[in-house]
Amino acid sequence: MSIPTDLKYTTSHEWVKTEADGTVTVGITDHAQELLGDMVFVELPDVGKTFSQKQECAVAESVKAAADVYSPISGEVVEVNSALVDNPEKINEDAFNAWLFKLKPSNASELDGLLDAAGYQNVLDNEDH
Secondary structure: OOOOOOOEEOOOOEEEEEOOOOOEEEEEOHHHHHHHOOEEEEEOOOOOOEEOOOOEEEEEEEOOOEEEEEOOOOEEEEEEOOHHHHOOOHHHHOOOOOOOEEEEEOOHHHHHHOEOHHHHHHHHHHOOO
16 A cells, blocks of 8 residues: 555544645545445535544444544535545545545644654554554
8 A cells, every 4th residue: 555645644544635725635544445445425524614633523434334534633624525425435446536525724733743654654554453
């Protein structure tokens, strides 16, 4: 599994991409979708809702389990990927392009506390499987 180096990561397996307009795009990592298996349902947050960092904000459900998705930073949801509601399997096909939602950060400095690709790889290397 390759871990894109242009993204930031959380220990709870979310990826974060900072966009040119200052918003951040959030999804779950390839590792997370592998652990979950075949995706059957995604519950996305409502546009306009605000979350604190590490607050549960979405659910990814597979044939094996349901997993909470946590907001990697504090902010307001400005867009959701509604295509995933009808096609959650897109997460299995390409987890790093099947984004879940976009946030307008309320505290952009929280991004500095997220992991880079090497830090995330270290988390994976130290996980109990």
